[in-house]
Amino acid sequence: MSMGRVVLADDDILLREGLASLLERSGYEVVGQAGDGTQLTDLVRKLLPDLVVIDIRMPPTHSVEGLDAARLIRQEFPETGILVLSAHVETHQAMELLAGGSRIGYLLKSRVTDVEEFVDTLGRILKGASIVDPGLVHELVSAHRVDDPLARLSAREREVLAQMAEGRSNAGIARRLFVSEGTVEKHVRSILAKLDLEETDEDHRRVLAVIAFLDAH
Amino acid sequence: MSNGAGAGKGLIRRTVVAGGVLALVVGIAFTVVLVAIGDLHHSAVLASESNRVLSAGNHLERLVIDLETGLRGFLITGEERFLAPWDDAQRAFPQQAQMFEGLAAAHDAGQGRRAQQIAQAGVAYINEYSVPAVETARRIAAAAPPPTTSRLLAPSPRLIAVADEGKRRVDELRRQFDAFAGVEDELAASRQGRSSNAAGRATGAATAGIAGSVLLVALFTDYLTRTIVRPVRRAASMAGRLAGGDFAVRLPETGAAEIGALERSFNSMGSSLQTSHIELRQLLEEQAALRRVATLVARAVSPAEVFEAVAREVARLLDAPATGLLRYETDRTATIVALGGELAQDLPIGSRVPLEGANAATSVMHTGRATRVESYEDAPGVVAAMARRLGLRYGVAAPIAVEGRLWGVIGASWNRPGPLPAGMEGRLTQFTDLVATAVANAANRAELSASRARVVAAADETRRRIERDLHDGTQQRLVSMALDLRSAEAAVPPALVGLKAQLSVVVEGLTGTMEDLQEISRGIHPAILSKGGLAAALRTLARHASVPVALDVPADLPLPESVEVAVYYLVSEALTNVARHAHASVMHVGLTVDDDVVQVCVRDDGVGGARPERGSGLIGLRDRIEALGGTIDVASPEGQGTTLRVKIPLGAR
Ligand SMILES: Nc1ncnc2c1ncn2[C@@H]1O[C@H](COP(=O)(O)OP(=O)(O)OP(=O)(O)O)[C@@H](O)[C@H]1O
Ligand SMILES: [Mg+2]
Numbered sequence: 072m073s074m075g076r077v078v079l080a081d082d083d084i085l086l087r088e089g090l091a092s093l094l095e096r097s098g099y100e101v102v103g104q105a106g107d108g109t110q111l112t113d114l115v116r117k118l119l120p121d122l123v124v125i126d127i128r129m130p131p132t133h134s135v136e137g138l139d140a141a142r143l144i145r146q147e148f149p150e151t152g153i154l155v156l157s158a159h160v161e162t163h164q165a166m167e168l169l170a171g172g173s174r175i176g177y178l179l180k181s182r183v184t185d186v187e188e189f190v191d192t193l194g195r196i197l198k199g200a201s202i203v204d205p206g207l208v209h210e211l212v213s214a215h216r217v218d219d220p221l222a223r224l225s226a227r228e229r230e231v232l233a234q235m236a237e238g239r240s241n242a243g244i245a246r247r248l249f250v251s252e253g254t255v256e257k258h259v260r261s262i263l264a265k266l267d268l269e270e271t272d273e274d275h276r277r278v279l280a281v282i283a284f285l286d287a288h
Numbered sequence: 289m290s291n292g293a294g295a296g297k298g299l300i301r302r303t304v305v306a307g308g309v310l311a312l313v314v315g316i317a318f319t320v321v322l323v324a325i326g327d328l329h330h331s332a333v334l335a336s337e338s339n340r341v342l343s344a345g346n347h348l349e350r351l352v353i354d355l356e357t358g359l360r361g362f363l364i365t366g367e368e369r370f371l372a373p374w375d376d377a378q379r380a381f382p383q384q385a386q387m388f389e390g391l392a393a394a395h396d397a398g399q400g401r402r403a404q405q406i407a408q409a410g411v412a413y414i415n416e417y418s419v420p421a422v423e424t425a426r427r428i429a430a431a432a433p434p435p436t437t438s439r440l441l442a443p444s445p446r447l448i449a450v451a452d453e454g455k456r457r458v459d460e461l462r463r464q465f466d467a468f469a470g471v472e473d474e475l476a477a478s479r480q481g482r483s484s485n486a487a488g489r490a491t492g493a494a495t496a497g498i499a500g501s502v503l504l505v506a507l508f509t510d511y512l513t514r515t516i517v518r519p520v521r522r523a524a525s526m527a528g529r530l531a532g533g534d535f536a537v538r539l540p541e542t543g544a545a546e547i548g549a550l551e552r553s554f555n556s557m558g559s560s561l562q563t564s565h566i567e568l569r570q571l572l573e574e575q576a577a578l579r580r581v582a583t584l585v586a587r588a589v590s591p592a593e594v595f596e597a598v599a600r601e602v603a604r605l606l607d608a609p610a611t612g613l614l615r616y617e618t619d620r621t622a623t624i625v626a627l628g629g630e631l632a633q634d635l636p637i638g639s640r641v642p643l644e645g646a647n648a649a650t651s652v653m654h655t656g657r658a659t660r661v662e663s664y665e666d667a668p669g670v671v672a673a674m675a676r677r678l679g680l681r682y683g684v685a686a687p688i689a690v691e692g693r694l695w696g697v698i699g700a701s702w703n704r705p706g707p708l709p710a711g712m713e714g715r716l717t718q719f720t721d722l723v724a725t726a727v728a729n730a731a732n733r734a735e736l737s738a739s740r741a742r743v744v745a746a747a748d749e750t751r752r753r754i755e756r757d758l759h760d761g762t763q764q765r766l767v768s769m770a771l772d773l774r775s776a777e778a779a780v781p782p783a784l785v786g787l788k789a790q791l792s793v794v795v796e797g798l799t800g801t802m803e804d805l806q807e808i809s810r811g812i813h814p815a816i817l818s819k820g821g822l823a824a825a826l827r828t829l830a831r832h833a834s835v836p837v838a839l840d841v842p843a844d845l846p847l848p849e850s851v852e853v854a855v856y857y858l859v860s861e862a863l864t865n866v867a868r869h870a871h872a873s874v875m876h877v878g879l880t881v882d883d884d885v886v887q888v889c890v891r892d893d894g895v896g897g898a899r900p901e902r903g904s905g906l907i908g909l910r911d912r913i914e915a916l917g918g919t920i921d922v923a924s925p926e927g928q929g930t931t932l933r934v935k936i937p938l939g940a941r
Pocket of ligand 2: 861864865903904905906
């Protein structure tokens, strides 16, 4: 019983193969591989995978073809999980992806080398989470700001904020920080109040709101 | 000249003639007076002569009377003593008669004859009567008794007869004397008449002379006033106005002789002054116009602006209703690049005209020299036809050579009747050098900024390639290597725990390398720009900064990529410098777009004292920004932070 049916898209065959074998080893079924966006969407239409892993830079222009493909797939197959890998991560791309809804992840490509973490991320996506690269989140949270709104947060609240930004649920955060879920809930409410953000039940909305806030300030 | 008569006779001659007439009139008057005086004098001489003649006559008459009375006494008394005066008179008579005769003859011929008759009659009386009568009486007395009283009382009748005879004769003589005196009186009367006439004439002549002289002097004075004084005074006042700058004043050239010449030379002086004044003003205007254009050229405004200014200045300076600048193209056409003058207002700038026929532009192209078109009437070609349509009659054109190569032509045309004024080509040519300099400068500037832009673009391209190589090549390799190692790691039998761990360490090392690579590639090329826009890219930059950055950059700016890249590098370099040199606590980045100019202000509150020449960062920025036609100003007073102000035009680039 496979963890999920996956289609990979990357123009670099070596890397694609490496990734495929990693996924296979980790219990996923790689049902198709594509070298560009068009191939990818064709394959997705044909194979209806649970998850697609997309390199953002692909032929023909090597710019943001992956994002375009992701948008298309999201429109046609909203249930399909999407993980976009990028050579470098940027907030606006993250936000663009997150705006598409849940089951979406955005990671630095080098994250695939940490197999455990990577596989865990895939699992969370399939379960409906929205995930943002922790490096990007770190950059956002630790940036120097003039009149820093984060200065109002306690150190613990900052940790919780970073976890929220990465796309974790309260339960996930509680597990990560070794605290009770109730404590996390309390922190989350406090943070949202201090940052003047609206509470929301949908995790991916929370991620988007937090990222947008951090980007704008 | 208007008065041909006056032109021939000089003023001196006129004055001499007038003086001569005056002298003649006065001379005649005096001559008449002198003659009259002479006459008067002569009359006076004659009158005294007449007196002397008359007195001589009287004296002689008295002698005759003495003779007669003496004789008569003697005859009556017979006494000898009565003969004493008779004797004396008889003796004196001849001399006196001679004198009388001489005086009368000298005085008047007729009177002379009469005096002679009188003298002869007197002599005859003495000789024929008086002396014989005495002798007779003596003889009678000698024969008769001695005289007694009775005898006295009773003379002889014969004697009485003799005495009567004597009386008759004397009466006759005296009648002659009276006649003489009468004639003399008549003579004196007529002389008196003549001399009073002469006196009258003298008075008349003197009066006439004085009156004539006064009249002449008056006329001459009037003449002098009219012909000399007034024109001279007029000339003086005109000279004053001339000196006061009224170069248009002229005198009527009606004066005579030298005055006419004076007026004519005054007028010609006036017109030559006016000419030189006009020339001077022209020169000054020309200099001012050239200076204005030169200032534009020096300020390195766009050639189009210089062309337009030249066309306008030339139109004004040469009073030409149509001027134009044309650039020669390679296909035997020329492009209209600027027009000036009121008639050329709405011709199409930028349009092409064919160079055909023998029109001015073509002729300048062939000869490389300035040319004149005396009439557009029959001139061939489109340009001439255009000129005719605008009512233009003639024109000039001069070549514009840029660095030795014929670049274009400048022309001016007129619609005034009359021939094409001389020297217009020369005045036109003065502007061509400035146009050429502007063109050459612009070309050099364009070349310079193009080469700068090429340098910047080449550098950017290299950065882009390196960034791509790093991400698509190196990073990709590293990731797939890491994946392979993970595969290997997974394939290692559980027994070889050490190898597994080793492989894992290698993968972690690779991951660290990838992170380093990430960090390095971030600064190499802002690939993000093409995706998220400038504002997002600057936010990302700011988040990596060592100090807080206050960004004031509007989102969604529609800026050209080259400008975005320039601004990105500007902020990036500023951030790097702040981290390295400034010891600042905050940095501000402001960006505004108005009037097609992007203005960026990057400011920190650090130590200041930035010196672009000490590094390559700020100089590189200058190259990049100036390549876009922009400017960068670095203000960095010691201890007061550093401010970079950048302006980039969004115009035609
Ligand atoms: N924000 C700043 N505050 C204070 N000093 C500055 C600042 N920016 C530049 N400087 C001074 O001006 C010099 C020139 O700066 P520039 O950026 O051109 O060169 P650099 O930073 O030294 O070297 P690089 O070529 O790597 O940029 C610097 O060496 C530094 O001394
Ligand atoms: Mg520097």
